[in-house]
Amino acid sequence: MAAKIDTPAIYESMRHKLVTAVFPPGQKLKPAVLIGDYGCSINTLREVLLRLSAVGLVTFEDQRGFRACAASARRQHDLTRFRILLEQEGATHSIRNGGLEWEARLTAAHHKLWHIESHIADQGEIAPMVDLWCAAEWEFHDTLMSACDSALLRQTFAQIYDQFRQQMVTRENNFGYFSGNLQEHADIVAAALDRDEPLVRRRIHDHLSRNLITIGVSDATAQSRFSSTAGA
Amino acid sequence: MAAKIDTPAIYESMRHKLVTAVFPPGQKLKPAVLIGDYGCSINTLREVLLRLSAVGLVTFEDQRGFRACAASARRQHDLTRFRILLEQEGATHSIRNGGLEWEARLTAAHHKLWHIESHIADQGEIAPMVDLWCAAEWEFHDTLMSACDSALLRQTFAQIYDQFRQQMVTRENNFGYFSGNLQEHADIVAAALDRDEPLVRRRIHDHLSRNLITIGVSDATAQSRFSSTAGA
DNA sequence: AAATATAAAAATATTGAAATTTCATTTGTT
DNA sequence: AACAAATGAAATTTCAATATTTTTATATTT
Numbered sequence: 001m002a003a004k005i006d007t008p009a010i011y012e013s014m015r016h017k018l019v020t021a022v023f024p025p026g027q028k029l030k031p032a033v034l035i036g037d038y039g040c041s042i043n044t045l046r047e048v049l050l051r052l053s054a055v056g057l058v059t060f061e062d063q064r065g066f067r068a069c070a071a072s073a074r075r076q077h078d079l080t081r082f083r084i085l086l087e088q089e090g091a092t093h094s095i096r097n098g099g100l101e102w103e104a105r106l107t108a109a110h111h112k113l114w115h116i117e118s119h120i121a122d123q124g125e126i127a128p129m130v131d132l133w134c135a136a137e138w139e140f141h142d143t144l145m146s147a148c149d150s151a152l153l154r155q156t157f158a159q160i161y162d163q164f165r166q167q168m169v170t171r172e173n174n175f176g177y178f179s180g181n182l183q184e185h186a187d188i189v190a191a192a193l194d195r196d197e198p199l200v201r202r203r204i205h206d207h208l209s210r211n212l213i214t215i216g217v218s219d220a221t222a223q224s225r226f227s228s229t230a231g232a
Numbered sequence: 233m234a235a236k237i238d239t240p241a242i243y244e245s246m247r248h249k250l251v252t253a254v255f256p257p258g259q260k261l262k263p264a265v266l267i268g269d270y271g272c273s274i275n276t277l278r279e280v281l282l283r284l285s286a287v288g289l290v291t292f293e294d295q296r297g298f299r300a301c302a303a304s305a306r307r308q309h310d311l312t313r314f315r316i317l318l319e320q321e322g323a324t325h326s327i328r329n330g331g332l333e334w335e336a337r338l339t340a341a342h343h344k345l346w347h348i349e350s351h352i353a354d355q356g357e358i359a360p361m362v363d364l365w366c367a368a369e370w371e372f373h374d375t376l377m378s379a380c381d382s383a384l385l386r387q388t389f390a391q392i393y394d395q396f397r398q399q400m401v402t403r404e405n406n407f408g409y410f411s412g413n414l415q416e417h418a419d420i421v422a423a424a425l426d427r428d429e430p431l432v433r434r435r436i437h438d439h440l441s442r443n444l445i446t447i448g449v450s451d452a453t454a455q456s457r458f459s460s461t462a463g464a
Numbered sequence: 465a466a467a468t469a470t471a472a473a474a475a476t477a478t479t480g481a482a483a484t485t486t487c488a489t490t491t492g493t494t
Numbered sequence: 495a496a497c498a499a500a501t502g503a504a505a506t507t508t509c510a511a512t513a514t515t516t517t518t519a520t521a522t523t524t
Binding site (some may be wrong): 043079083151153156219 | 278279282310321335392415
Binding site for chain 2 (some may be wrong): 507508509514515516517522
């Protein structure tokens with residue numbers, strides 16, 4: 001029998017390549033080329049790209065195909081502000097709803113992240129540990145919101161986090177940008193365990209707001225996911 | 233010439249049928265049946281359903297097809313809280329960024345909505361004007377956020393609004409539920425024109441919070457849009 | 465009668481190819 | 495030389511048919 005097709009696996013693989021800049025922002029994504037990497041037909045890959053455009057990692061224009069979502073200062077700015085909103089809200093909910101279980105999970109996730117970030121700080125470069133760090137950072141931020149009882153909020157946050165990561169990839173190699181993380185993550189945990197909502201909000205804001213770049217007027221990139229079908 | 237296929241139009245038509253309960257929540261959506269309404273192939277309709285599942289109006293399970301997103305108290309509750317968050321934030325941005333232009337648009341949108349709602353209040357029933365009212369209500373809430381400079385926020389709000397509407401359709405015919413709207417919409421406009429951010433936030437909350445139903449533990453409906461491929 | 469196994473039917477997923485549209489290049493005109 | 499129209503190649507969209515999986519109905523066993 002011909003090897004069975006695992007569409008979810010193809011989706012996951014493509015998603016990973018998008019958030020890690022194997023397909024850098026703006027790159028054209030041609031189904032006919034990509035089927036070489038997976039043993040499936042053009043149509044199946046088209047479906048996968050369609051789903052990825054749904055979660056904002058890929059842009060789709062009628063009759064002219066797919067592209068890895070382009071990077072722009074404006075988009076980065078917008079994603080950052082939105083992420084701050086979602087993460088502040090989610091963390092606040094967690095503080096209210098979360099019990100000892102949540103505290104334990106958060107402590108564990110932070111311990112792992114702290115270990116990896118210490119290592120990176122010692123080495124003075126991120127590159128060799130970037131995959132490990134990405135996984136740990138996601139786990140940390142997701143755990144912070146994990147006691148929030150809104151499925152919608154967590155779902156949306158996961159999407160925005162991926163889009164945010166996609167915008168950041170080129171910059172993550174910059175050690176200078178990275179260097180404050182160790183302390184900031186620790187501060188967030190401390191405030192969360194103290195159940196100090198306003199302080200957690202402030203520290204989440206400070207942690208993320210480094211990405212709030214002042215944007216020039218020249219950057220007027222279109223943002224819509226589906227140029228022709230966007231619900232409105 | 234064979235009649236050309238207009239995929240965006242099919243998408244829009246299906247979306248409309250979902251938010252107006254032509255396809256009631258939970259209903260199975262079989263591509264093979266639906267192609268009867270549009271002159272297209274199964275494959276094209278599958279793409280449309282895939283996109284609709286991306287914006288949360290349709291659920292998709294691997295190997296067992298599509299369904300109009302089910303209604304549940306839990307989901308309704310979740311959507312309401314998230315909508316309050318987004319609308320408060322968007323309105324706040326609008327107050328800060330919006331100028332005379334925005335005030336004029338808001339006044340105009342409210343005037344139309346007020347006219348329709350007065351009519352409904354006089355008649356004592358919604359049914360005959362439900363389509364008009366839906367359009368006017370969307371325009372009002374969208375305009376309220378229209379001076380917000382976050383494309384992401386407006387985009388997400390549009391999606392959540394549709395999902396919210398999908399959950400509400402059965403209840404909108406209930407006149408008792410409707411009756412407070414006239415005054416509430418007017419109050420929101422008044423506070424917005426006064427540039428009173430805290431008051432706008434409170435009134436948006438009060439306007440929407442009627443939908444914050446207490447939910448029982450029995451309602452544990454799954455919420456994920458893509459059971460098999462959801463990011464993260 | 466309840467539970468399990470089997471077979472038929474229905475629905476879904478995938479494919480390869482045809483029809484349509486866009487893109488890049490060449491050709492012809494002012 | 496500059497601009498417009500035409501050509502051909504590449505990419506995208508759509509279709510109809512095939513393979514796979516799930517569901518339904520029927521028969522068999524406990």
